[in-house]
Amino acid sequence: MTGESGSGSDAHLTARLGLGRIAGSILALLLLTVPLLSNLWQIPHRTFAAVGPEAERLAFVSSEGGTVQIFAINTDGTGLQQLTRPPGQSEIPVWSPDGRRIAFIRAQERDTQIYLMNADGGGQRPLTASPGTNTFPAWSPGGPSIAFVSDRGGSGPQIYVMNADGSQQTRLTASPGESTVPVWSPDGRRIAFVSTRDQGLPELYVMNADGTGQRRLTDPELYVANPYSRGQQRLVPEGILLRSGTLHPAWSPDGKQIAFVIRVGLYEQSVQVVNPDSGYRARVATGYAPAWSPDGHRIAFVGVRHGDAQIYVMTTDRSRLLRLTSHGVNLLPTWSPNGRRIAFLASRDGTLGVYVMNADGSGQQRLGSASGDLSKLPVLSWRPHLR
Known part of the structure; x- marks a missing residue:
C-alpha cells in the first residue's frame, strides 16, 4: 500500500529532468554508479528542517531567488521566509538542539565559512574565519559544541x-x-565519521568526543572480480549516503547501532547496521539513505528498482516492509521528531521539490522548490521542539 499511485518510464523521467546538470547529477545518484571513493571532500551539501510547538517548520535550500540561499516554511505551506541573502551562497542549515538557532555555511569566492543565525534569519555572524573550506557543522546533542x-x-x-x-x-x-561528515552519538560522548585513511577507501569510524579512541568499524574490504559476472561481487564499505548521496553514518536513537551502506556489485547498495561496541553487523535492506524513526523501531530508506527510486519503511526486526511513494524520483526521507511525518525530496514535475507525508505514506504535499545544483543536493531534517 502506498501514499500515491502512478509511475513513468525511465526515458520519460530522463526527458522531464532534462539532459543538463540536473539530469546528469540525479541519474548518477539514482542509478548508483560507482562513487569517486578518493574524493570525500566533494560530498554533496545538506539542508535541514524544523519543528516547533506551534507549527512544524522546515529549513531548506533553494535557488528560486537566483542564488542558492536558505529558506524556511511551515509544513502546511504557510510562512515561507528567506533566511539568507547574498553575498555568497548559503547552504547546509543545521538547527540547534533547542530549535532557536541555525548553523550554516556561506561560500564566497574561494572561502567557505560556518555561520550562525537566529531561527528567523537575524543575528548572522561567522563562527570560523580560517582560509579555505569549513563545512558540515554538526551540533552536539546538548548544544554547547559544534563539530565540523x-x-x-x-x-x-x-x-x-x-x-x-x-x-x-x-x-x-x-x-x-x-576525515569528514561527523555525526554525534545521542549521548554526545562519541562521534561517528567517515575516513579514507586506510587504503584510500571510505570507511566508518568512531571516536570519543575529544578525539581519543579512534576505531574503524568497517573492514577495508574490496573484492574485485569480473564486474559483469553475477557470480562475483564487488564490495565497498561506505558510510550512509546522508541523506543526499553523501557518505554518512546514522546513529540509532538509543546509540547502540550505526546505520551505513555498502555497495554490492556495481549497481546495488545494502543498508546495514553495526554495533559500535561489539562490531556485530546485520543487513537491513537493499537501498540507501537510511533514516531511523525517533523510537528506533523503523528505518526509512530509498530503494531503487529498475531505475525507480522510491521511499520505503521497514521495521528493524525486518517483519514488515511498507512502500510509501510510487512515482517520480524520491530522495532523503527524514522523520519528524514525533515520528508521525516524513519530509523528503522528490522530482515529479521536472523540478526538485520539498515534500512532507504522513508516516504511512498518506497526505503527500509539496511545500516548495529545492531546485539548484544537484551536486549540492539538500538533505532534510526536522527542527527540534523549542525549549
Whole structure:
C-alpha cells in the first residue's frame, strides 16, 4: 500500500529532468554508479528542517531567488521566509538542539565559512574565519559544541570541534587521508565519521568526543572480480549516503547501532547496521539513505528498482516492509521528531521539490522548490521542539 499511485518510464523521467546538470547529477545518484571513493571532500551539501510547538517548520535550500540561499516554511505551506541573502551562497542549515538557532555555511569566492543565525534569519555572524573550506557543522546533542570539517593549513579535510560561539576550535583527527561528515552519538560522548585513511577507501569510524579512541568499524574490504559476472561481487564499505548521496553514518536513537551502506556489485547498495561496541553487523535492506524513526523501531530508506527510486519503511526486526511513494524520483526521507511525518525530496514535475507525508505514506504535499545544483543536493531534517 502506498501514499500515491502512478509511475513513468525511465526515458520519460530522463526527458522531464532534462539532459543538463540536473539530469546528469540525479541519474548518477539514482542509478548508483560507482562513487569517486578518493574524493570525500566533494560530498554533496545538506539542508535541514524544523519543528516547533506551534507549527512544524522546515529549513531548506533553494535557488528560486537566483542564488542558492536558505529558506524556511511551515509544513502546511504557510510562512515561507528567506533566511539568507547574498553575498555568497548559503547552504547546509543545521538547527540547534533547542530549535532557536541555525548553523550554516556561506561560500564566497574561494572561502567557505560556518555561520550562525537566529531561527528567523537575524543575528548572522561567522563562527570560523580560517582560509579555505569549513563545512558540515554538526551540533552536539546538548548544544554547547559544534563539530565540523576544515581543510585549514593545507592538511586536507579533517574533523574539528568548537564551542557554539566559535571559540576553542580544536582538531580531532590527524591521520593521512580525508576525515569528514561527523555525526554525534545521542549521548554526545562519541562521534561517528567517515575516513579514507586506510587504503584510500571510505570507511566508518568512531571516536570519543575529544578525539581519543579512534576505531574503524568497517573492514577495508574490496573484492574485485569480473564486474559483469553475477557470480562475483564487488564490495565497498561506505558510510550512509546522508541523506543526499553523501557518505554518512546514522546513529540509532538509543546509540547502540550505526546505520551505513555498502555497495554490492556495481549497481546495488545494502543498508546495514553495526554495533559500535561489539562490531556485530546485520543487513537491513537493499537501498540507501537510511533514516531511523525517533523510537528506533523503523528505518526509512530509498530503494531503487529498475531505475525507480522510491521511499520505503521497514521495521528493524525486518517483519514488515511498507512502500510509501510510487512515482517520480524520491530522495532523503527524514522523520519528524514525533515520528508521525516524513519530509523528503522528490522530482515529479521536472523540478526538485520539498515534500512532507504522513508516516504511512498518506497526505503527500509539496511545500516548495529545492531546485539548484544537484551536486549540492539538500538533505532534510526536522527542527527540534523549542525549549
